[in-house]
Amino acid sequence: MNAQLLLGLADDELVIGWRDSEWTGIAPMLEEDVAFSSIAQNEIGHARAVYELLTDDADTLAFDRPPDEYRCAPLVELHLLDWAHTIARRWLYEVADEIRITALMADVPVAAKINREEAYHRMHAEMWRVRLRGEPRFQEAVRELWPYALGVLEPGQRAELAARVGLDEVEAVERGTHDDSFTALHEEMTIVRRSAPAGAQW
Amino acid sequence: MTAEQVWAAFEEIPDPEIPVVSLVDLGVIRSVDVHDGHVRVEFTPTFLGCPALEVMKRALEESVRGLGAEPQVQVVNDDSWGTDKITPEGREKLRAAGFAPPAPRLVQLQSQVHRCPYCGSTETKLENLFGPTPCRSLRYCTSCRQPFEQFKTI
Numbered sequence: 357m358n359a360q361l362l363l364g365l366a367d368d369e370l371v372i373g374w375r376d377s378e379w380t381g382i383a384p385m386l387e388e389d390v391a392f393s394s395i396a397q398n399e400i401g402h403a404r405a406v407y408e409l410l411t412d413d414a415d416t417l418a419f420d421r422p423p424d425e426y427r428c429a430p431l432v433e434l435h436l437l438d439w440a441h442t443i444a445r446r447w448l449y450e451v452a453d454e455i456r457i458t459a460l461m462a463d464v465p466v467a468a469k470i471n472r473e474e475a476y477h478r479m480h481a482e483m484w485r486v487r488l489r490g491e492p493r494f495q496e497a498v499r500e501l502w503p504y505a506l507g508v509l510e511p512g513q514r515a516e517l518a519a520r521v522g523l524d525e526v527e528a529v530e531r532g533t534h535d536d537s538f539t540a541l542h543e544e545m546t547i548v549r550r551s552a553p554a555g556a557q558w
Numbered sequence: 559m560t561a562e563q564v565w566a567a568f569e570e571i572p573d574p575e576i577p578v579v580s581l582v583d584l585g586v587i588r589s590v591d592v593h594d595g596h597v598r599v600e601f602t603p604t605f606l607g608c609p610a611l612e613v614m615k616r617a618l619e620e621s622v623r624g625l626g627a628e629p630q631v632q633v634v635n636d637d638s639w640g641t642d643k644i645t646p647e648g649r650e651k652l653r654a655a656g657f658a659p660p661a662p663r664l665v666q667l668q669s670q671v672h673r674c675p676y677c678g679s680t681e682t683k684l685e686n687l688f689g690p691t692p693c694r695s696l697r698y699c700t701s702c703r704q705p706f707e708q709f710k711t712i
Contacts, residue, residue: 387686394688401607401692405635466606468637472712473605473692480687 359410360427361510362464363417364531365456366406367428368508370418371538372449373399374545375432384439395446395477402470409466419549423534423542430529431504435537443488444497447481448505451520454478455513504529559627561590564597567621574610574617575691578655581614583648586639597622598630602639605692605712641711658697658708666711674699675706682706 377396383389407414431449436442453474460467488494498521505521506514506528518525548556568590569582581587588600599618603611615631622629641660644652649659658675660666672682679701686696695708 387688390686390690391688394692397607397609398605398692399607401605405606408635465636469606469635469639472637472640475712476687476695476710483687 362406362409364427364429365460366403366410366417367426368432368449368453369399369406370403370545371426371428371541372432372445373397373403374541375434375436376446379442391480395480398473398477402473405466405470409464415549419546423539426534426538426542427531428538429504429508429531430533430535431501431508433534433538433541434501434504435541438493438497440488440491440493441497441501443481443484444494444501445505446477447485448498448501448521449508450474450478450481452505452508452517455516455520456509459513498523503527507531559592559595559597559625561592563625564590564592564599564622564627567625568618571614571617571621574613575608575693576652576655576657578651578657579644579648581618583645583651585643585645585648586614587618588634588638592627595627596630597625597627598632600632600634602634602636604639606635608692610691641709644709652709656706657694658706660709660711663711672697672708674702674704676704677702 373396376392376399379392380389380396383392403418404414407417411417431445434441434445436445454471457467457471457474461471502521502523503526506517506525507530509517511528514525514528565582565587568587569580571581573579573581573584584604586602586604588602589598591598599622601615601618611633615633618631619629640663642663644660652659653675656675658673661672671680673680674682674697677699679699681701682697682699684695685698685705689696689707693710693712695710696705697708698705
């Protein structure tokens with residue numbers, strides 16, 4: 357199995373988990389505080405399971421690398437400040453993630469387990485897509501994030517994503533670069549680890 | 559010591575988040591091997607992000623030590639656990655405690671019927687796909703006007 361591909365998957369799940377958790381307490385309705393917190397918890401659990409395929413200590417891989425060694429797709433890093441973009445990202449990410457996870461299931465046993473849990477993320481994202489699809493702000497957000505969504509997948513899987521989403525393939529925003537918001541996120545993500553290298557106790 | 563004794567001890571370990579069911583009821587213990595004072599246990603997580611995982615692992619280790627043996631608990635992150643692994647006894651305990659037990663996976667894929675654990679009515683509606691822990695959804699019964707937690711089928 358391609359280690360870089362698995363590292364990219366794990367980093368995506370870790371970082372989208374962090375970004376989704378930013379809605380905890382400030383989502384538009386209480387149900388979404390709960391939903392985003394729960395989804396974030398699942399995604400970070402998936403990240404841990406995939407890191408453990410690559411190393412014995414998931415925390416080392418998750419938190420001890422400098423920012424430029426993370427392989428996450430720019431889509432998951434974006435620091436989004438409105439609900440339309442947040443839902444557009446959740447939906448695009450889940451459609452892309454399903455394509456990638458199901459392709460891994462034959463070779464990576466934990467992928468099938470992740471897929472069972474993701475079914476609920478997909479239902480949640482689809483429910484919101486149906487609810488917002490007539491809204492110009494949501495449509496604009498999907499168009500804006502579309503090149504980023506393509507960058508989640510390897511080139512060979514992008515045509516399937518385009519068919520499922522119903523948009524034409526465009527030039528993707530590829531993995532390998534990070535913007536300033538990721539540096540800030542990395543600072544926040546690693547602060548406990550850096551302040552208590554021997555392991556924090558509560 | 560026999561594997562049966564170890565299984566019997568594990569039946570006494572409650573799930574940390576839904577203590578009405580034991581880890582055996584939940585179906586998360588895949589195998590127990592007893593060999594020369596060592597007990598090797600294969601254990602599968604329910605949800606990968608479940609924070610109760612470490613608590614369950616420690617409880618299994620303590621239980622084995624309590625029997626005077628040395629534990630080796632192996633967490634198996636494969637696809638072998640699903641809610642179909644919850645035992646019939648476990649399902650009944652969940653229902654009695656007000657948690658709607660998960661529908662069998664095959665049934666869930668073909669129908670969207672969810673039964674109220676209090677009155678048995680199928681006139682229930684989804685309030686939130688997500689709940690207080692990753693394994694639960696929130697529903698509301700329009701027959702007896704009671705909110706309830708639904709164990710998700712996975």
